[in-house]
Amino acid sequence: MGNFVFPNELHVTWTVMIVLYPYITGCVAGAFIVSSLFHVFGLKQLEPIARFSLVSSFAFLLFAALPLLNHLGRPERALNILITPHFTSAMSGFGFVYLAYTIIVVLEIWFHYRADFVDRYHSASALWKTVYHVLLLGCAMRNEETDNIDHKIVKTLAGIGIPVACILHGYVGFLFGSIKANPWWSTPLMFIIFIFSAVVSGISVLIFLYLFVNFLKRQKVDQNALNTMVRFLWGFMIVAVVLEMMDLLSLAYEQTARWAALKYLITGPLYYSYVVGQVLVCSLGSFLLLTIIVLFKLPQKLSNILAFLTSGLLLIQVVLMRWNVVIGGQLVSKSYRGFTSFMPGVLEKEGLLVAAIIFIMPFLMLRQFDRIFPFFPASKRDIS
Amino acid sequence: MGKKGNSITRGEFVRMALFSAAGVCVGSMIARGNLKDQPLERIPQILTHFDWAFIVDTTRCIGCGACVRACAIENKVPDGYYRTWIERYEIDNNENIYVDSPEGGKRSFKQNRVQNREIVKGFFVPKLCNHCRNSACTQVCPVGATYHSPDGVVLVDRKHCMGCGYCVQACPYGCRYISYDLGTADKCTFCYHRIHRSLATACVQACPRKARVYGNLKDPNDSILAVLHERRYSILKPEMATNPKCYYIGLDLEVI
Numbered sequence: 001m002g003n004f005v006f007p008n009e010l011h012v013t014w015t016v017m018i019v020l021y022p023y024i025t026g027c028v029a030g031a032f033i034v035s036s037l038f039h040v041f042g043l044k045q046l047e048p049i050a051r052f053s054l055v056s057s058f059a060f061l062l063f064a065a066l067p068l069l070n071h072l073g074r075p076e077r078a079l080n081i082l083i084t085p086h087f088t089s090a091m092s093g094f095g096f097v098y099l100a101y102t103i104i105v106v107l108e109i110w111f112h113y114r115a116d117f118v119d120r121y122h123s124a125s126a127l128w129k130t131v132y133h134v135l136l137l138g139c140a141m142r143n144e145e146t147d148n149i150d151h152k153i154v155k156t157l158a159g160i161g162i163p164v165a166c167i168l169h170g171y172v173g174f175l176f177g178s179i180k181a182n183p184w185w186s187t188p189l190m191f192i193i194f195i196f197s198a199v200v201s202g203i204s205v206l207i208f209l210y211l212f213v214n215f216l217k218r219q220k221v222d223q224n225a226l227n228t229m230v231r232f233l234w235g236f237m238i239v240a241v242v243l244e245m246m247d248l249l250s251l252a253y254e255q256t257a258r259w260a261a262l263k264y265l266i267t268g269p270l271y272y273s274y275v276v277g278q279v280l281v282c283s284l285g286s287f288l289l290l291t292i293i294v295l296f297k298l299p300q301k302l303s304n305i306l307a308f309l310t311s312g313l314l315l316i317q318v319v320l321m322r323w324n325v326v327i328g329g330q331l332v333s334k335s336y337r338g339f340t341s342f343m344p345g346v347l348e349k350e351g352l353l354v355a356a357i358i359f360i361m362p363f364l365m366l367r368q369f370d371r372i373f374p375f376f377p378a379s380k381r382d383i384s
Numbered sequence: 385m386g387k388k389g390n391s392i393t394r395g396e397f398v399r400m401a402l403f404s405a406a407g408v409c410v411g412s413m414i415a416r417g418n419l420k421d422q423p424l425e426r427i428p429q430i431l432t433h434f435d436w437a438f439i440v441d442t443t444r445c446i447g448c449g450a451c452v453r454a455c456a457i458e459n460k461v462p463d464g465y466y467r468t469w470i471e472r473y474e475i476d477n478n479e480n481i482y483v484d485s486p487e488g489g490k491r492s493f494k495q496n497r498v499q500n501r502e503i504v505k506g507f508f509v510p511k512l513c514n515h516c517r518n519s520a521c522t523q524v525c526p527v528g529a530t531y532h533s534p535d536g537v538v539l540v541d542r543k544h545c546m547g548c549g550y551c552v553q554a555c556p557y558g559c560r561y562i563s564y565d566l567g568t569a570d571k572c573t574f575c576y577h578r579i580h581r582s583l584a585t586a587c588v589q590a591c592p593r594k595a596r597v598y599g600n601l602k603d604p605n606d607s608i609l610a611v612l613h614e615r616r617y618s619i620l621k622p623e624m625a626t627n628p629k630c631y632y633i634g635l636d637l638e639v640i
Contacts (some may be wrong), residue, residue: 001485002482002483002497004471004484004485006469006485006511006557007466007469007485007487007488007558008465008466008552008558008559008560009558010464010559011464011465011550012553013553013561014549014553015560044460067406068548072546072548072567073545073546073547073562073563073566073567073568074546074547074567074568075546077527077544077545077546077547078544080527080529080544080545081526081546084527084544085526085527085528086526086527088522088523088524088526089523089526089550091524091526091550092523092526092527092561094526139394166624175550179553179554180520180554181553181554181624182553183519231505232455261472333558334558334640335483335558335640336640337483337640
């Protein structure tokens with residue numbers, strides 16, 4: 001019967017950068033939600049990693065818009081989205097949501113670290129004293145009352161931040177899910193799936209980094225915090241994967257025209273990245289691993305190694321999921337008669353090299369942040 | 385004493401700053417709400433007497449590709465992209481459907497695609513932007529760079545578009561693309577620069593079979609209305625509810 005796509009569909013418009021963007025915002029939203037689990041919901045076990053997750057969220061946030069800017073045909077007009085927003089478009093709110101979230105995270109970090117800054121200001125030498133003086137906006141006062149106020153504000157901001165973080169990422173899902181022209185994207189479940197997969201990627205990246213950093217620094221892992229994160233990861237990944245599979249199942253069962261095209265997408269161009277990579281290896285594999293870690297009493301070291309591997313596997317799962325959504329959706333022709341093909345370049349403007357650089361930036365930034373915003377002071381305080 | 389009386393505390397300053405910021409935000413939102421999208425007095429009244437539409441008679445098209453070539457030259461369409469194109473449909477005696485559009489039909493269809501099979505039905509379908517009344521592309525444009533002109537044509541403001549590509553995704557008909565030399569979205573404009581000088585669109589002008597007709601739906605004497613009143617016609621993807629203004633005569637069920 002042949003393969004037919006509309007002539008303009010030979011070019012895939014949204015490429016690697018648009019895969020990277022929801023991946024990074026997923027980490028942003030997920031990491032923030034983990035920190036809020038402690039601040040708002042009072043999960044004391046997560047206290048040792050609450051700061052780390054908050055600052056991680058900020059580091060990812062700083063670079064989240066970069067792939068979008070690089071993708072735009074006219075990046076110098078990016079601010080048009082704030083200056084002349086066209087409110088019938090789902091995308092027009094992007095700038096405002098992004099801005100609101102950034103303000104919340106910056107304020108939360110500031111109030112969270114204010115007491116630390118004051119202590120450091122008093123013990124710092126000349127140049128650093130000035131830096132902390134500026135960071136403190138000139139007010140180096142600290143007493144029990146100010147600590148209480150700071151704490152109250154952090155709690156409030158974390159509370160407001162949860163829905164905003166969900167909106168930030170659920171909104172990306174909505175951008176895809178609301179495109180009626182695309183049979184692979186158009187589903188109201190898309191934004192819910194995105195929120196859950198964001199939490200999965202957020203917790204995964206935190207577990208991965210936490211174990212990695214502790215391994216490098218040869219510090220003792222806070223087993224209680226790690227176990228709690230693993231349990232949450234297990235729960236959230238089950239919900240995320242089940243939602244996605246249920247969506248596919250209902251699509252297949254309905255046997256509509258959409259499915260007639262999509263079944264060839266899944267068994268054809270997306271077979272390895274979706275069926276094998278995302279579903280069988282990464283989702284099923286990490287589900288089994290997490291089940292073993294949570295339900296069976298393993299030696300601590302083995303359990304931690306498995307947690308490290310699983311979080312890595314789930315990070316790959318989330319990348320594959322973003323790829324399969326963003327690229328997969330554009331492979332299906334709107335003529336429902338065939339598929340176009342896409343192979344990312346390495347050195348081009350939106351190629352893999354640029355993607356890798358943007359992806360690594362938050363981690364490098366995080367390393368620098370550790371000097372200004374120490375991540376794990378809580379454990380030190382406990383020791384003292 | 386006097387100095388202290390006149391100065392404000394840090395807390396008061398922050399509070400005042402927050403209130404001022406909130407006031408500016410709310411004020412500009414109200415001002416924006418009161419702003420009409422397009423002040424009517426600024427629209428040349430003559431434009432409101434037009435509602436441009438298009439008819440494609442698939443029974444007349446011979447797939448010569450003259451329209452695609454004319455459009456590419458007239459509008460400087462970049463290679464590999466199409467504001468208009470022609471699809472060839474061939475159906476064999478086993479009811480298998482073969483569709484193709486090599487280079488958008490620009491060089492016509494010189495070779496038979498289907499060999500060793502008896503073709504029982506074959507036809508060509510030219511396609512172009514449908515200039516939908518309820519267009520998905522204008523709805524999703526985040527900066528309002530794509531819009532409906534007062535005379536019913538969907539246009540792109542090249543000086544405002546930021547090239548995000550959301551409209552390309554939203555168009556159900558594959559009519560849009562991001563022009564690599566402009567960095568902005570591009571598509572058929574019904575040759576807006578021509579129809580305003582009473583010149584036919586490039587594709588209509590080039591078609592040797594009069595398979596393409598354009599006209600003004602608001603003019604009761606326009607031939608387009610006569611054709612629509614005489615012939616049975618259809619639109620593409622009616623389930624998308626975009627309400628297209630490109631009408632197809634003799635459209636087969638197989639055409640999507």
